[in-house]
Amino acid sequence: MRFGEINKVLGDISQKMLTSTLRLLEADGIVSRKMYAEIPPRVEYELTELGRDLLPNIRNLIAWGHKNIEVIQRNRESFKKNI
Structure with missing residues (x-):
């Protein structure tokens, strides 16, 4: 899912908190993050x-x-x- 989609599904969460949480989940190996070299940049997250x-x-x-x-x-x- 893209960041915006995750934010929309979760509802009441700040962008800062969601970013921080996704980074921690990535560090723990629970989600993977894939960046695409596009304009505008696109980032997708997926469960590992x-x-x-x-x-x-x-x-x-x-x-x-x-x-x-x-x-x-x-x-x-x-x-x-x-x-």
Whole structure:
């Protein structure tokens, strides 16, 4: 995916934070970055084998979050009232 596509899918993230995160994921070997010598320059990101191996765990975490979001929100509200 191109940077702009990733930004659009994620929604509420600053360009600086997305750039920083993508660089860390690239350094960890989770994504690969390919630059094209075009005008304007084009950069695409892709999951590596390591990144694809991580996907089932991320999907499980997302499912857990959906299952528990109401409890988490109630806990946050309760916490806010006690501080």
